[in-house]
Amino acid sequence: MPPISSHKRKPTDPLSALGANDPSLLAFACRGDGVDDSEQTMLRLVVASSRIPFRATDGTFLNVECFGPKYHQQDQQKTENGTSSSQFFGGSEISSAGNECANDDDHDDGSKKSNIRRSYHHGRSMQNVDEWPILLYVHGVCESAETWGVQTLAQNCAKHCWRLVVLELAGHGLSSDVGGGSFSRRATCPNFESLVQHVVEFTIHAKNKFHRSQGIALCGVSLGGALIAYSVKDILSIYSRNGANTSKDPKQKEGEKQQHHPKFYGIVLLAPSFGVHPQALPPSPVIAVLKTLSCLLPSHGILTPIEHSEEYSCPPSSARNFSGRWPLSTANMLLDVTSNTIPIDVLSNRVNGLMAGLASLLVMIGDRDEVVPFDSVQRWFDAATNLREDTGEKKLIKIKNGRHGFIHDRGSVVFVDRLFQWLNTHAGQVKLG
Numbered sequence: 076m077p078p079i080s081s082h083k084r085k086p087t088d089p090l091s092a093l094g095a096n097d098p099s100l101l102a103f104a105c106r107g108d109g110v111d112d113s114e115q116t117m118l119r120l121v122v123a124s125s126r127i128p129f130r131a132t133d134g135t136f137l138n139v140e141c142f143g144p145k146y147h148q149q150d151q152q153k154t155e156n157g158t159s160s161s162q163f164f165g166g167s168e169i170s171s172a173g174n175e176c177a178n179d180d181d182h183d184d185g186s187k188k189s190n191i192r193r194s195y196h197h198g199r200s201m202q203n204v205d206e207w208p209i210l211l212y213v214h215g216v217c218e219s220a221e222t223w224g225v226q227t228l229a230q231n232c233a234k235h236c237w238r239l240v241v242l243e244l245a246g247h248g249l250s251s252d253v254g255g256g257s258f259s260r261r262a263t264c265p266n267f268e269s270l271v272q273h274v275v276e277f278t279i280h281a282k283n284k285f286h287r288s289q290g291i292a293l294c295g296v297s298l299g300g301a302l303i304a305y306s307v308k309d310i311l312s313i314y315s316r317n318g319a320n321t322s323k324d325p326k327q328k329e330g331e332k333q334q335h336h337p338k339f340y341g342i343v344l345l346a347p348s349f350g351v352h353p354q355a356l357p358p359s360p361v362i363a364v365l366k367t368l369s370c371l372l373p374s375h376g377i378l379t380p381i382e383h384s385e386e387y388s389c390p391p392s393s394a395r396n397f398s399g400r401w402p403l404s405t406a407n408m409l410l411d412v413t414s415n416t417i418p419i420d421v422l423s424n425r426v427n428g429l430m431a432g433l434a435s436l437l438v439m440i441g442d443r444d445e446v447v448p449f450d451s452v453q454r455w456f457d458a459a460t461n462l463r464e465d466t467g468e469k470k471l472i473k474i475k476n477g478r479h480g481f482i483h484d485r486g487s488v489v490f491v492d493r494l495f496q497w498l499n500t501h502a503g504q505v506k507l508g
Contacts, residue, residue: 120390121229123220123241126249129280131273134255135245139277140220142229143238144204205287208502209238209337213274215297215348216405217262217382219248219395224296224482226389227491235495237502238285242277244270244299248395260374262382262397265404267305267412270298274306279313282337290338292498296482297446300347301412304455307342308429314339315432340501341435343494346444346479350451351413362410369403376400387483413447417455426458433462436469437497439490441477449473470497 123140130136210232214222220241232239243250245264252260253269264270274295282291293310295303314336356362361378368377376399384396420426430436436459440452456471474481474490481487 120226121233127240127280127284128249129276130255131245131276133253133269133272135253135269135273136251136255137245137273137277138220138243138249139281140241140243141238142225142232142241143207205285206289207236207238208340208498209240209281209285209288209291210498211278211281211291211293212239212241213277213293213295213299213302214241214244214247215299216264216409217247217384217397217401218387219243219393221248221389221393221395222387222483223389223485224387224480227482227485227487228294231491231495235499237495237498238288240281240285242274243395244302245273247397260402263374263402263404265369265373265408267302267408267416270302271305272309274302275309275313278306278310286336288337290340290502292340292343292501294343294345294494295347296345297479298348298409300344301349301417303342304344304347304349304426305429307433308431310339311432339434340498341433341437343437343439343497345439345482345490346441346447346477347438347452347455348409348413348447349417349455350448351410351446352448355446356410365403366407369407373404374402376402379403379406387480413451417451421454421458424458426455427461430459431461434468435497435501436462437472437494438470439472439474439477439493441474441479441481443476444479446479 121142123142124145125141127139127141128136129139210228212225212228214220214225218224220243225239225241229239245251245253246260246262251258252263253266274293278291278293285291293303293307295301357365357378365378368375379401381400382396382398384398385391388396420429436456438452438456440447440449442449453471456469459469462469472490472493477487477490478484481490
């Protein structure tokens with residue numbers, strides 16, 4: 076089983092100290108874990124501008140949160156089966172956080188020194204926002220679209236003129252349990268393959284919704300990273316059938332311009348769940364008992380890791396993230412993936428086949444990751460050699476002092492800088508020296 080106790084470091088929460096519980100309120104963010112008046116910078120938390128939920132082929136309702144300017148060429152209020160998102164979620168659409176792109180030259184003090192960005196600047200609309208590239212994000216177990224990690228990405232997507240689109244996995248956030256209809260078995264994910272299929276359908280759903288975008292990149296953290304790694308093959312296959320950039324619409328009249336489809340830039344895996352530290356596992360007899368119990372009591376938490384979602388929830392009052400002991404079936408699924416599926420696929424060279432034709436691969440892991448061994452990630456990375464012949468490239472970056480949840484560390488700029496350097500390079504927005 077995965078580790079019995081939570082490994083996530085609890086940072087000081089500046090919002091809790093302020094008593095803020097509204098994502099639209101101004102909040103303090105700091106560069107480190109401590110909160111000091113000299114280190115505080117006013118930030119506006121970014122709220123999702125819209126939701127574009129859809130029903131997966133297995134019946135699961137999946138919530139998708141969009142951060143960025145309004146997209147003019149789509150009806151964001153409708154799901155795939157015609158049901159409005161407000162009807163499905165029992166609420167109204169989230170108001171827009173703004174529709175402008177940030178600019179490095181527009182700091183309040185006139186400098187470029189700040190490494191923490193404000194949200195979308197009002198009053199400076201960008202042209203062709205429909206063509207902004209898209210970062211598709213898949214979170215880790217027990218998480219949702221309301222975390223500090225998503226805030227970090229949303230803030231920086233605003234700075235770099237990227238749209239952020241976040242999938243909430245089945246049983247997480249506002250998505251239904253696997254199969255749809257129920258919302259009672261939170262964070263219960265017994266089937267890895269079902270989640271992989273959801274990521275494939277999420278990618279195609281977003282590609283079709285934002286079809287005027289110049290391109291998309293997939294980014295996943297922890298479990299989300301593993302899901303993306305196993306979804307790439309099917310995504311590339313669909314792209315190959317439809318055409319990477321254009322496809323003929325059967326309803327298209329003669330002489331009309333073909334519909335554009337976003338390019339697929341590649342994938343980014345942050346602390347991907349490609350292994351588990353042996354010392355984090357309980358004794359073998361205990362694992363055997365818990366495996367049996369996971370079939371009988373899949374949604375119960377018995378001797379499983381304890382999740383402290385208050386450490387990364389943003390806003391702090393968010394109820395979307397799961398707290399408490401992981402469901403047995405979820406812990407068993409992750410144990411099987413990290414201890415059996417991935418190691419076997421590395422040894423059998425299946426990883427190479429999964430990455431076949433991929434344009435670019437970026438992997439980042441902390442050098443102090445207490446959950447996933449660096450060696451496991453290195454072996455998987457070395458096995459991924461069958462990238463696209465003409466442009467295929469890959470890079471493995473070790474984040475100094477980074478722990479497993481480094482994406483949620485407020486003010487952490489190292490991984491953000493490397494991430495957006497990669498994104499902007501592949502989107503053709505900057506050139507590396």
